[in-house]
Amino acid sequence: MTLRFLTAGESHGPALIATLDGLPSGLKVDLDSINADLARRQSGSGAGPRMKMEQDRAVILGGLMGGHTTGAPLAMMIENRDHAHWKGISVDPFTIPRPGHADLTGAVKFGYSDLRPALERASARETATRVAVGSVCRQLLANFGIEVGGYVTSIGSVEANLQSIPLQERISIARKSDTGCPDPSASQAMQTLIRETTLAKDTLGGIIEAVAIGLPVGLGSFTQWDKRLEARIGAAILSIQAIKGVEIGPAFENTRHPGTSVQDAIHVENSQLIRPSNRCGGIEGGISNGLPVIVRAAMKPIATTLTPQSSVNLATGEGIDTRYERSDFCPVPRAVVVVESMLAFVLADALLEKLGGDSLSEMRPRYENLKKMRLGDLTMDNTAHIWWPE
Ligand SMILES: Cc1cc2nc3c(=O)[nH]c(=O)nc-3n(C[C@H](O)[C@H](O)[C@H](O)COP(=O)(O)O)c2cc1C
Numbered sequence: 161m162t163l164r165f166l167t168a169g170e171s172h173g174p175a176l177i178a179t180l181d182g183l184p185s186g187l188k189v190d191l192d193s194i195n196a197d198l199a200r201r202q203s204g205s206g207a208g209p210r211m212k213m214e215q216d217r218a219v220i221l222g223g224l225m226g227g228h229t230t231g232a233p234l235a236m237m238i239e240n241r242d243h244a245h246w247k248g249i250s251v252d253p254f255t256i257p258r259p260g261h262a263d264l265t266g267a268v269k270f271g272y273s274d275l276r277p278a279l280e281r282a283s284a285r286e287t288a289t290r291v292a293v294g295s296v297c298r299q300l301l302a303n304f305g306i307e308v309g310g311y312v313t314s315i316g317s318v319e320a321n322l323q324s325i326p327l328q329e330r331i332s333i334a335r336k337s338d339t340g341c342p343d344p345s346a347s348q349a350m351q352t353l354i355r356e357t358t359l360a361k362d363t364l365g366g367i368i369e370a371v372a373i374g375l376p377v378g379l380g381s382f383t384q385w386d387k388r389l390e391a392r393i394g395a396a397i398l399s400i401q402a403i404k405g406v407e408i409g410p411a412f413e414n415t416r417h418p419g420t421s422v423q424d425a426i427h428v429e430n431s432q433l434i435r436p437s438n439r440c441g442g443i444e445g446g447i448s449n450g451l452p453v454i455v456r457a458a459m460k461p462i463a464t465t466l467t468p469q470s471s472v473n474l475a476t477g478e479g480i481d482t483r484y485e486r487s488d489f490c491p492v493p494r495a496v497v498v499v500e501s502m503l504a505f506v507l508a509d510a511l512l513e514k515l516g517g518d519s520l521s522e523m524r525p526r527y528e529n530l531k532k533m534r535l536g537d538l539t540m541d542n543t544a545h546i547w548w549p550e
């Protein structure tokens with residue numbers, strides 16, 4: 161891994177921290193763009209009351225001089241405004257685990273006598289730092305003409321019909337939509353469903369699609385399992401809280417058809433390879449093939465519900481229903497930018513690995529060479545070879 165990041169901090173502690181290591185020098189970092197991405201993570205239908213309290217802003221504490229990266233680790237901090245309400249306050253123990261959250265597994269694993277430390281760190285509040293990291297990665301990718309975006313394709317049983325909307329348009333419409341869904345009629349139905357489900361004291365999941373446009377051929381590799389691009393994307397997306405399924409392109413739909421109907425034909429026009437379809441989601445053999453990378457992520461309906469669920473009081477051993485504190489109802493719209501961010505991170509890492517170099521100016525000419533690769537550059541002959549001499 162060329163690029164890596166670690167995060168620290170609790171949901172109701174003073175702040176969250178991210179350290180992004182491995183960036184080249186010379187990248188101009190736009191703080192306003194980072195903050196705009198952070199704001200996207202806070203808005204959308206189905207968000208809970210906490211999102212009105214926070215106003216996420218990144219503070220850059222290291223790795224940046226004169227607005228440009230130096231090649232040193234980039235350190236970023238995001239304050240938790242809600243911390244002020246918890247500071248110095250004695251908090252009742254939390255001993256009734258919510259099914260589907262990290263309360264029970266976290267407490268058993270770490271031996272907590274109160275479930276709060278588990279929820280504090282497991283909380284998706286941490287995704288604010290991932291969005292800050294992803295935003296910087298996105299800025300690196302933009303230097304090479306690569307754009308990452310995303311949108312919601314379903315919430316509960318409401319599915320969008322996106323066939324007639326080009327990828328770039330889906331991204332820009334989604335950014336203006338409360339549900340993050342580019343299909344206006346589906347978006348309206350989603351809003352109604354979120355409202356009804358919230359009134360019914362329940363929660364909703366959905367599917368998010370993230371796409372990367374303008375990628376070169378050659379990111380990732382089949383030479384080792386952990387170098388395969390889809391494996392790296394899959395792990396990164398599945399690391400997001402409540403994301404339980406990932407597919408590359410229409411992977412599950414492809415299984416319903418015979419092989420000849422799901423491969424993306426290779427055509428040649430003016431010595432250039434053309435792929436008229438993209439059912440592979442932009443990756444073949446663990447390597448990007450120049451088509452848009454398309455990733456679909458399934459988000460489960462979240463665990464904290466106003467309707468009580470069957471659990472146990474770990475302090476007494478008695479069966480008891482869960483208690484409600486505060487929560488989102490449907491965080492799918494605001495998770496779009498989180499999925500985009502993890503995709504941007506993996507692609508930035510794979511690009512850095514492919515191009516090498518410690519500075520942006522070292523990377524640029526290498527990228528130009530990579531983009532120039534055409535069919536004629538492949539020097540193949542028709543002679544037979546003895547590959548395995550006796
Ligand atoms: C943006 C976002 C917001 C979330 N908000 C909540 C929430 O308000 N309440 C909740 O119970 N879970 C929420 N989750 C999901 C939990 O963090 C997650 O279910 C929990 O950490 C357990 O992890 P797991 O679902 O991945 O197993 C949210 C997830 C994301 C990505």
Ligand SMILES: C=C(O[C@@H]1CC(C(=O)O)=C[C@@H](OP(=O)(O)O)[C@H]1O)C(=O)O
Binds near residue numbers: 171211284487
């Ligand atoms: C704070 C955020 O999301 C939180 C994620 C979350 C969870 O359990 O994952 C539970 C809720 O926390 P709280 O009980 O403090 O309201 C969400 O608000 C955030 O995304 O910034």
